[in-house]
Amino acid sequence: MLAAAIVIAVVIVVSLLLIANPFWSTKQWEFLETRSGEGSYNSPVFTLNNTWRIRWAYTNSTVNLFVLAVHAEQGTEFPPILFASSEDTNETSGILNVDSTGTFYYSVLASVSWNLTVEEYR
Numbered sequence: 001m002l003a004a005a006i007v008i009a010v011v012i013v014v015s016l017l018l019i020a021n022p023f024w025s026t027k028q029w030e031f032l033e034t035r036s037g038e039g040s041y042n043s044p045v046f047t048l049n050n051t052w053r054i055r056w057a058y059t060n061s062t063v064n065l066f067v068l069a070v071h072a073e074q075g076t077e078f079p080p081i082l083f084a085s086s087e088d089t090n091e092t093s094g095i096l097n098v099d100s101t102g103t104f105y106y107s108v109l110a111s112v113s114w115n116l117t118v119e120e121y122r
Contacts, residue, residue, distance in 0.1 A: 027121055027122060028121070028122075029053070029119040029120070029121055030120050030121075030122055031117065031118075031119055032052075032118040032119060033118050034116065034117045034118075035115070035118075036113070036114065036115035036116070037108070037113070037114060037115075038110070038113045038114070039110060039111070040107070040108060040109050041107065042105060042106075042107045042108075043105045043106045043107070044105065045073065045103060045104070045105045046103070046104060047103045047104075048102070048104065048120055049101050050101060050120050050122045051097070051098065051100075051101075052098050052118065052119060052120040053096060053097045053098060053118075053119050053121075054070070054096045054098070054106060054116050054117070054118050054119075055094075055095050055116065055117040055119065056068050056084060056093060056094055056095070056096060056114065056116050057093035057094075057114065057115055057116075058086070058092055058110060058112045058113065058114040058115075059092070059112050059113045059114075060092050060112070061111075061112050063111055064086045064092075064111070064112055065086060065109065065112065066084075066085065066109075066110045066112055067083060067084070067085045067108070067109040068083060068085075068106065068107075068108055068116070069082070069083040069106065069107050069108075070083065070096065070098055070104055070105075070106050071104060071105050071107065072100065072104055073102065073103035073104065073105075080107075081098075081100065082096055082098060083096075106118075
């Protein structure tokens, strides 16, 4: 009787795990845009309905200033919600994950050449 109850409990747990995270899921990171430049930049406003990310990189120089900020729309102001900065790390590339949906724009403040790739998980 105890063995049967354990088997049933295992079947229930495995079933719930498969429902929550099916191995047959076809979600993947999809390319949205690539942008590169030198100096400052503000993207146009855009709306996303899924988790998304920005892959960023900049060229190393003697004076590195690189700040990438993601701003969420709130009324008429767009306060930054996430940012990556050359002051926070010695890395010259990384990924800024945004686990929010809604309307955004991103901004770059830099003294170096940089490139960004925006991807959405869908």
